[in-house]
Amino acid sequence: xxxxxxxxxxxxxxxxxxxxxxxxxxxxxxxxxxxxxxxxxxxxxxxxxxxxxxxxxxxxxxxxxxxxxxxxxxxxxxxxxxxxxxxxxxxxxxxxxxxxxxxxxxxxxxxxxxxxxxxxxxxxxxxxxxxxxxxxxxxxxxxxxxxxxxxxxxxxxxxxxxxxxxxxxxxxxxxxxxxxxxxxxxxxxxxxxxxxxxxxxxxxxxxxxxxxxxxxxxxxxxxxxxxxxxxxxxxxxxxxxxxxxxxxxxxxxxxxxxxxxxxxxxxxxxxxxxxxxxxxxxxxxxxxxxxxxxxxxxxxxxxxxxxxxxxxxxxxxxxxxxxxxx
Amino acid sequence: xxxxxxxxxxxxxxxxxxxxxxxxxxxxxxxxxxxxxxxxxxxxxxxxxxxxxxxxxxxxxxxxxxxxxxxxxxxxxxxxxxxxxxxxxxxxxxxxxxxxxxxxxxxxxxxxxxxxxxxxxxxxxxxxxxxxxxxxxxxxxxxxxxxxxxxxxxxxxxxxxxxxxxxxxxxxxxxxxxxxxxxxxxxxxxxxxxxxxxxxxxxxxxxxxxxxxxxxxxxxxxxxxxxxxxxxxxxxxxxxxxxxxxxxxxxxxxxxxxxxxxxxxxxxxxxxxxxxxxxxxxxxxxxxxxxxxxxxxxxxxxxxxxxxxxxxxxxxxxxx
Numbered sequence: 319x320x321x322x323x324x325x326x327x328x329x330x331x332x333x334x335x336x337x338x339x340x341x342x343x344x345x346x347x348x349x350x351x352x353x354x355x356x357x358x359x360x361x362x363x364x365x366x367x368x369x370x371x372x373x374x375x376x377x378x379x380x381x382x383x384x385x386x387x388x389x390x391x392x393x394x395x396x397x398x399x400x401x402x403x404x405x406x407x408x409x410x411x412x413x414x415x416x417x418x419x420x421x422x423x424x425x426x427x428x429x430x431x432x433x434x435x436x437x438x439x440x441x442x443x444x445x446x447x448x449x450x451x452x453x454x455x456x457x458x459x460x461x462x463x464x465x466x467x468x469x470x471x472x473x474x475x476x477x478x479x480x481x482x483x484x485x486x487x488x489x490x491x492x493x494x495x496x497x498x499x500x501x502x503x504x505x506x507x508x509x510x511x512x513x514x515x516x517x518x519x520x521x522x523x524x525x526x527x528x529x530x531x532x533x534x535x536x537x538x539x540x541x542x543x544x545x546x547x548x549x550x551x552x553x554x555x556x557x558x559x560x561x562x563x564x565x566x567x568x569x570x571x572x573x574x575x576x577x578x579x580x581x582x583x584x585x586x587x588x589x590x591x592x593x594x595x596x597x598x599x600x601x602x603x604x605x606x607x608x609x610x611x612x613x614x615x616x617x618x619x620x621x622x623x624x625x626x627x628x629x630x631x632x633x634x635x636x637x638x639x640x641x642x643x644x
Numbered sequence: 645x646x647x648x649x650x651x652x653x654x655x656x657x658x659x660x661x662x663x664x665x666x667x668x669x670x671x672x673x674x675x676x677x678x679x680x681x682x683x684x685x686x687x688x689x690x691x692x693x694x695x696x697x698x699x700x701x702x703x704x705x706x707x708x709x710x711x712x713x714x715x716x717x718x719x720x721x722x723x724x725x726x727x728x729x730x731x732x733x734x735x736x737x738x739x740x741x742x743x744x745x746x747x748x749x750x751x752x753x754x755x756x757x758x759x760x761x762x763x764x765x766x767x768x769x770x771x772x773x774x775x776x777x778x779x780x781x782x783x784x785x786x787x788x789x790x791x792x793x794x795x796x797x798x799x800x801x802x803x804x805x806x807x808x809x810x811x812x813x814x815x816x817x818x819x820x821x822x823x824x825x826x827x828x829x830x831x832x833x834x835x836x837x838x839x840x841x842x843x844x845x846x847x848x849x850x851x852x853x854x855x856x857x858x859x860x861x862x863x864x865x866x867x868x869x870x871x872x873x874x875x876x877x878x879x880x881x882x883x884x885x886x887x888x889x890x891x892x893x894x895x896x897x898x899x900x901x902x903x904x905x906x907x908x909x910x911x912x913x914x915x916x917x918x919x920x921x922x923x924x925x926x927x928x929x930x931x932x933x934x935x936x937x938x939x940x941x942x943x944x945x946x947x948x949x950x951x952x953x954x955x956x957x958x959x960x961x962x963x964x
Contacts, residue, residue: 343775369775375805380798383764384771387782390753391703391772410795414758415765422744423754424736425959459960483962 320503325495327469328358328434331476332396334505336366339394342480345372345381346398346435355400356436356495378408382433386416386485389431394480399435401447402489409454416485417460430483434476438529438580439628440493445616448624450529450581455487456557456590462486462511463558467532469499471555474509482511491529512559516568520550523638524568526591527553527578531610531629535578538634549638557587565591566599573604574641578634583611608637646857650696651921652930654853657692658909659934661712664721667938668711668728668742672888676946677728681742684712686851686883689908690815691716693856694783697864703751703769703782705762708743709815709882710755713785718750721941731948738951739959751780759820760793762786763812767799770810770873781867782810789820791834800841800875807872811863814877815850821886822894838875850878851908854915881906 322330336342343366344359350373353360363371374381378399385395399405405412412433419427439448455463462484466472472490479486501507517532518539527535532553539549550568554561569575575595577588588609595607610629618624646654665685671677684691687709695716698704706713714724719735727734728742735745746754753769756762766784773780790796791814803810814834818825831837838845844866848855856878863874881903885892892900916922 341776375798375801377798377802379795380764380767380802383761383795383799384768384802387703387705387753387765387768387770388772388775389768390748390765391769391780393772393775395768410758410761411764415756415761419746419754420962421960422736422740423746423748424734424739426736427746427748427754428962462961483964 319500321498322469322501323496323498324466324469324472324490325357327473327501328476328490329360329362331473332359333362333365335477335480336362336370338505341392342394342396343370343372344396344398345374345385347374347376347400349373349398354398356492359398378404379411382408383411383415385431385433386411386419386429389429390419390427394430396432396434396480399433402435402437402451403446403449405451412455412461412487413458417458420484421460428483429485431485432479432488433485434488434490436490436492436495438491438493439617439624440491442619442621442624444619448617450579450612452489452557452581453586456587460485461558462556463489464511464556465489465528466555467494467529467553469497469501471509471515473501474507475511475555478508478511481508493530509555511556512561514552514554514561514564516550516564517553518549518551520548520572522548522572523550523574523576523641524565524572525549525551525576525578525634525638526565527551528557528587530580531578534631535634537631538638541631541635542638547638547642562594562598565595569595569599570602573602575603575607576610576634576637576641577607578610578629578637580628581611582614583609584614586611605641605643608640610634610637646854648921651916652926654692654696655912655916655922655927656930656934657695657716658688658912659931660721660937661688661692661715662909663935663938664711664715664725664941667725667942669884669888671729671942678730679741680708681728681888682709682886683882683884683888684709686903686907687815687817687880688712689853689856689912690813690850690878690880691785693853694813694860697860698751698781698783700750701780703753703766703780705753705766705784706755707762707786707790708755708757708759709787710743710745714745714747714752714755717747717752719745719747719752721937722944725941725945726948729945729948730950731945732951733944733948760786760790760795763790763795763799766810767803767808770803770808771806773809774806779868780809781864783813784810785813785815787820788814788816788818788825788829788834791837792828800838800843800873803873804841804843807870809867809870810873811860811867812873812875814875816877816879817882819886819894824894833877835875835877843873843875845875845877847877847879850880851906851911853908853912
């Protein structure tokens with residue numbers, strides 16, 4: 319075990335996979351000498367050279383698409399999007415090409431490719447650099463979607479993503495990069511996709527949360543415990559595939575569900591999870607499920623406005639109480 | 645100079661494509677095919693000539709008007725026709741149809757329903773070839789319409805910057821669906837755009853096998869020498885509408901008839917005979933053999949089973 323930041327867990331996992339498999343390479347904006355805007359490829363060019371740690375022009379549709387073609391041709395590209403917000407200019411290559419190639423071609427092609435980058439609030443970057451667009455990638459069949467919330471998960475999920483023969487949207491969070499945690503040193507450490515982690519056990523209310531909202535939910539659970547309310551906090555870790563079984567089993571025990579995320583509440587992941595749970599476990603539920611998500615506005619610049627748009631720990635506390643009719 | 649063996653290969657492929665397309669049209673009109681079918685009739689010289697210099701391990705990306713590229717890159721007519729009919733025996737097991745035929749075993753990275761969608765993919769395949777120290781080249785076929793998409797410009801820039809072994813082949817058939825070039829494209833010759841990306845650009849008569857071949861050999865040599873990409877614009881014309889059923893209000897019958905006079909197959913046939921490269925008998929044999937092969941492919945497709953609806957969720961993901 320080593321203590322390292324979430325960003326270094328990502329960097330070290332990329333390095334170990336590049337050592338293991340010469341077909342793995344990175345490309346993206348500012349990833350060479352600059353080491354990526356958040357340090358996730360820091361110094362990798364020194365070990366692997368500038369061919370395999372390849373700076374690209376600001377040309378997302380071009381280099382994401384080149385990743386698709388390289389993957390078709392036997393490479394295992396890791397393509398960095400500096401911000402997931404920038405995926406929108408490469409959406410055709412992600413959603414129409416990478417995601418659909420295998421199915422359209424009758425199962426005779428594969429696209430072993432990781433598209434990674436960060437999303438979310440934390441830097442005061444406003445509307446075009448702070449979004450959480452994960453649901454777009456959840457919505458289109460053919461992509462897998464990972465969302466690590468701690469350094470250990472970042473390492474274990476990224477290794478799984480790099481070795482997966484499907485395109486993976488690997489979504490990091492900018493406010494998590496500098497948070498340290500224990501990470502196994504084992505170069506084979508992998509976390510299977512579709513296995514949620516119960517981050518806190520509880521008996522009264524189930525909270526499903528991703529990214530920053532795992533910690534915000536744990537904080538909410540601490541507060542609620544003082545009022546005698548026991549919360550179970552589940553981090554799905556990958557939203558495609560999604561470990562519905564762990565959520566359903568928890569809801570069967572608690573009878574109550576809150577889903578909390580930073581992304582838009584409207585048509586967000588929470589809407590999908592609640593739909594699934596009511597289809598499969600309605601008879602176990604003692605109250606309507608609640609979704610905690612961003613207000614329906616672009617992420618504002620001013621900190622006070624940003625805080626007003628994005629849910630807080632207290633919003634999670636209130637949603638939990640609502641399921642208890644309090 | 646194209647040797648006799650390759651000349652006959654090209655003539656054979658042009659005839660396979662022409663007959664395949666005519667059969668597809670017939671089946672569509674008999675309601676035996678559905679969907680959007682974009683015919684390549686009139687443009688056969690481009691795909692057949694270029695693919696005559698490619699090996700199975702070389703890559704292509706194709707377009708919505710992709711049957712010709714697929715056949716020229718080695719697609720079996722049976723499986724291609726079965727895919728057009730959505731059958732279980734088709735290249736994509738009925739999941740792709742006319743616009744999505746691919747055969748990675750033959751280096752065909754796929755037709756593409758998105759205009760400009762294939763250019764970055766071919767660029768990436770060329771990047772893989774270069775990174776792995778292989779001598780494989782990539783050819784991206786696309787139309788005049790795609791040259792106005794961002795992916796065209798981004799791909800040319802990347803390929804030139806990284807000196808990739810790729811040849812960009814623009815089939816300029818004069819129209820993006822109904823919009824003529826003068827309403828859509830800022831340059832007279834799309835090959836002019838090559839200069840903006842520091843690579844050679846050539847415009848050739850796309851209905852002339854020899855002209856296409858000469859330009860392509862130069863580009864191929866350059867790609868294999870590690871000197872980088874080339875943009876070749878082949879001026880040609882599609883005889884049929886954008887899709888089967890297109891009312892074609894944007895052009896006159898006279899214009900279409902004039903282009904039919906410039907039929908690439910007729911023209912190459914005359915060339916082969918005049919220059920004593922092939923005999924009437926040899927060419928006649930190719931014509932009847934390809935027609936019979938296409939008829940057999942249609943029979944195969946019609947007699948093939950439909951895909952099992954229970955398998956609709958298969959192959960969304962690679963499992964393994």
